[in-house]
């Protein structure tokens with residue numbers, strides 16, 4: 001690993017954990033965070049949560065787990081180029097989607113509307129709840145007791161109201177400061193990962209075609225370059241090569257542009273970088289191309305009628321589950337009934353958010369299918 005830059009986050013300068021612990025042996029504080037995330041229950045559940053396509057629609061589509069691994073890989077590459085902390089970006093990337101509901105964004109929107117009078121539901125805040133509170137693995141504390149810097153990176157967005165309730169971690173939203181460069185970087189790595197894997201999954205599913213994608217500048221440019229070099233290349237390999245080249249372009253663009261931004265400000269430490277404008281960024285031209293690709297995916301893939309049908313069923317499942325539990329908490333598994341004595345709505349929201357796609361479908365069947373009276 002290259003020597004860390006002065007503006008990189010150093011584990012020995014961490015603002016620490018909520019519950020103080022002895023320093024780890026043989027690994028850094030951020031490596032310990034990464035290890036705790038990988039061993040968590042919420043991390044294993046990512047395997048059965050939808051990114052865009054419902055898990056059982058095909059074996060090759062991305063899930064939240066493979067998405068998170070791709071984000072971690074891309075984030076580490078960029079971190080290396082900028083001499084930022086690779087261990088911290090890995091921990092943030094692996095944890096960034098832990099709070100997602102089943103069924104992707106449709107699930108989150110449905111749960112948010114169920115919870116509208118009870119504080120709402122937001123997946124970033126939920127990821128933080130998972131690592132701060134909901135994981136039950138350690139004798140001495142709830143959650144994973146991660147370092148401040150990892151938690152800061154997980155909390156990408158936050159309303160002012162929620163920020164006020166979060167204390168030290170919410171401060172930057174009130175003072176309009178940036179998070180660490182490592183956290184900024186994970187945000188862009190997330191975007192690079194999903195734009196590119198959604199192109200790949202979209203083509204594989206047949207919901208979008210190569211012809212349609214040729215309207216998108218960044219895709220056409222890279223596809224032509226591959227075809228020029230390999231005129232007889234079969235279509236599947238052509239797609240993989242094109243996506244691979246696009247990821248390469250985006251990673252080197254972020255690295256180059258961010259280095260320029262960093263040099264302009266020359267922060268002498270991570271806190272000076274937090275006070276500047278966002279320094280991790282695409283160049284203007286690539287940013288424009290990314291917007292075009294995003295817009296294409298929104299219209300042609302995320303709003304495709306078959307995705308819309310899936311989303312509509314997903315919303316119904318979440319609504320039904322939520323209202324059944326709100327009306328009768330005795331339908332909840334015993335450990336959740338106990339907690340529902342405190343904040344009923346939030347307990348139900350935590351239970352539903354933790355479900356995998358197939359668990360939610362099964363739970364819905366158990367509660368509503370009259371053929372399954374005894375379940």
Ligand code: MG
Nearest residue numbers: 067096097190
């Ligand atoms: Mg993500």
